[in-house]
Amino acid sequence: MTSFEHDFPFDPAYGRTLDDLLHIPAPAAPDDFAAFWQARYEEARQVATEPQIGPLEDERDGVRIHGVTFTSVGGVRLGGWVALPAEGDAEYGFVIGHGYGGRAEAGPDVPLPLPKAAAILPCVRGMGTRGLRPGIPDQSAGHVLHGIESRDTYVIGDCVADLWCAASALQQLVPGLVADAVPGRVPGPVEVPRLGYLGESFGGGLGALALPWDDRFGAAQLTVPTFGNHPLRLTLPCAGSGEAVRGYFADHPEVTDVLSYFDAATAAAHIELPTLVAAALFDPSVPPPGQFAVHNALAGPRELQVLSAGHFEYDGQADETAELHANRRRFFTEHLGR
Template structure:
């Protein structure tokens, strides 16, 4: 598979101007205030699993507009609380699955909250359980163009708010030290983690792995893979809607949200990634607001990136900051 994007030396300095709307910060402040005002507290129920070294809990917390969002909480059995926590977000189309599918963070001594992505969970994996009760106007298949006519209606407004409220929720749990919370995720989950980084205060670390949802306008014109192709298909039908569509997307661009982040961050990028092109990842990394940041580069990988090697790097990075 050939490399198709900029050479690494150019990627390392690639920091494009990506316009953020004048009301960007006000938009997000109002969105989060509205959802927090809806109130509610997480409901945490122990679940029985075959695991003997990890305790599992079914969590339901209030997300966007107070909508119930599901998650799994895993903690080391018998651990002394409170623990540092990792809030993790999932890849595109997947759900929270089963509670024993992701054991790494809890096995490493963390409280691990894995958030269900609303409306997703039926493309791969073991399923999701969080509906998205909000309708949208015309859209193409998938989630990328749902509500794309207006940022107030856009699908990822709800998802990003869910992510912030997941951090809010985990900080209230007795198993968790609220001053030691990190966010993580791969692909879509990496893009959601970047959103949380830009919208949450006082995170100890951010771990976006081959992040999606960055530098939309370049991605849409550079790769022929889904999910970015969902936007192409929409625009091929809704001719002349480019300006309106990319204005909506600018409120949700990981490269814009990254500029507002202050927590230490470890990114990853794969130079043969046709799903999340390298320049889109570097656009977010180079614009990331904290000086304590690093990026792992996988020179001969597609969207799978570093996989277990990246998790190991994340574990080391986080250990040094908690």
């Protein structure tokens, strides 16, 4: 068990050892869980995203970074950034999700995990600076409750769709990222995905919900993913968005019916593509039991990097981050590189 000095009124390690964490399961899925998400995915794929690239904003680490806007479900126009190779054509593409609070720049997500890669870094609806929408709170405690009364109105479902539409926008901007058709072991060609996904915290949880239904992705990396094992999360105090959900649950216990459709661990049981998870032993914002539940449930090839802490500064953090970046490059080279 990892322990740090802190002033939180609860234990951000939640009394779990690594062995405890590795045995936390995913909740059972509602009977129509897959059908619900397949329908949401098909709706998103019908959207004409009409991406538009803005002026050059930065050039570094082998890419040129531009602003970008695109259309998502419900006709919502969102913004973000797109990174394109400074020289040559892109051979790979990444959709990069952000943490709660959005993003103000493309900054720490560049350089990309692979050379000759492009990426889209969307701001999902409600999140700054380029996803702000009237009526949707831009703070995590309000955002995570927006529309939570119904599975059909919950903002988290629309944020997942924003990631799918961002992938469509990137493929439209960089046509070479459409999957290759190559001979397979069975008669006929097999499509080889050209996209990877990166997501941390909020973006990790959204990614887990998005990935099972979208075969355009060939590999993913989720760091301290949220939304894992809601029934357990509701029992664990935290300093993140989960505390707002816990407060809502206290007055509205029926919300568990909605949350069961938005459980990242439940969704992970449907993820068959190779996935690297970085999960923390100590995390005041995203309880580690939920993070590990996502990893433990993965149905396909999986790798785990254990972090000492998440959402918390600590000695040795820079070294662990450098190790994670090296693992990320190696992982995507093995599973997405050609």
